[in-house]
Amino acid sequence: MAQRKIAVKICVGTACFVQGGADLLLYEDFLEPSLLERCVIEGTGCLGGCKVQDAKSGAPFVEVDGNVHANVTVDRLRQLIKEAIDA
């Protein structure tokens, strides 16, 4: 059976892009091949996360399998993808 691919959407709205989202776009450089082959990663327009005013949740936002996560760093993205693969 073909493995299900995990859908990863990196927000490239301006707010996310300038708060570190741009660096997440270098995923080919920092994600291990074993993780890369398990997901389909793409940039996407504003996910709307920045419109919610909340001190804890800040840009950049990334959607993994339909769930939106805030304050995503390179490490956190790797972790989120691993969690999605294990789930």
Added chain:
Amino acid sequence: MLERNNQYALMKRKIDTEVLKAFFAGTLEKRVDSLPIDIIPRDRDPNRCCVYKERAMVRYRIMALLGFDIEKDDDEYKPLADYVSEALHAEPKPLPTLTTIAVGCSGCPDEQYRITDSCRGCFARPCLANCPKDAIAFINGRAHIVEERCIKCGKCLEVCPFHAVIHVPVPCEASCPVGAVHKNADGFVEIDHDTCIDCGHCAQSCPFGAIVERSSLLHLANLLKEGREAVAMIAPAIEGQFPGSLAQIMAGIKALGFADVVEVAEGAHVTAEHEAEEVAARIAAEQGFMTTSCCPAYMNLVDKHVPALSGRRSGALSPMAYTAEMCRKRNPDAALVFIGPCLAKKVEAVRIEEIETVITFSELAVLLVARGIDIKEISPHELPDAALYADCREFAVSQGVAHAVQRRTNRPVQVMNIDGVDKKTVRLMRTWEKRPPEADLVEVMCCEGGCLSGPGVLVNPKIAMRLRQGTEVGKVGARPIGDKKRA
């Protein structure tokens, strides 16, 4: 130099955004003194010793954003609200551009080479054999460096088979090409503004954020809020800094309230024409090499440290200066605002009467986010006919200026590139008087890679390059960076 979007850079952008949001909401004076607490909540896991120190640093960061010189204007009794009203009512005094936050300085230990526990005390002892100053001593079967003798040449580090020798630099001192940053008697950072060339490398390299640039962002925000006519002059490096096309970036800037947006590449065309003419005349008269003159940090470098090169510089004005002239003719009353990647431009602009103020791309980003303008979604601005100066957009990239000059002359021009200026390049430039470089045109860019790596840019230059080549932003990372094939 630090990675572009490190945690400090992101924090700085967050602080600036919060300040600007409050400003546009009309609540800045009321809220500004509690912003450090809002931004650094009690339960945050601090990157400094404690949240209280972090809050103190947020306060200083806000003061720099308001345009104050922290070295001179720091009054601990004065509420930030007072600073805000002062900033809004006084004429900005932007010099010197860089200022230091002594309490933020970690007081890094002096530069040193140190031998770590990985030393095996080997038989061959290449460190001992290669040390030119006899500064290696063996104690209890392990190598040690005798500080008084060590000249920090690094030979021992190169030859140790176990990589047991480490080099611990002082980042700000190491990054300064002219030795203008040093530690004072107390061991904390100090900038000698008389010798500083405003390249901003120190601010870019301090991992504690103890060196900051003073901003005129609030001045600009106020000008836009009051509805004064303003024209944005955008540096050629802007393409690739935001998630959209150049036309979208221009539309975004217009949406901020600017009456017009003009590409500085237009003025760069004039600069390139002048330089082409000059270099051709010099070749004909066999006068030897000429250097470019568009990098303001290089101009400061020559003025302050390598005066022998004064006559070697092209007499052309900078693209910013020519563009300002053009804009002044078209809009006699508008406030002209230069938006670029550079801190030295802030200093250059003080000498150019037409220019109201200078902000960086990072500061522009803060304005856009605070106003909720999304470059990716905005419908593109109509691009002007750029046939004449399209190639001058490459002024932002190392070799781009030289190429533009070459294209504008019919003589073969031999080019040499100085891609990034550090202590070594300055030493090299000092030898040019006696041993001139074998070139007709020397292109000098103080930042390695060109303006795309300037201290005021937002985006990793690798990503910026790809976006400039027309890669769609969502797919910009779809191939590893080392891969030569164009994405």
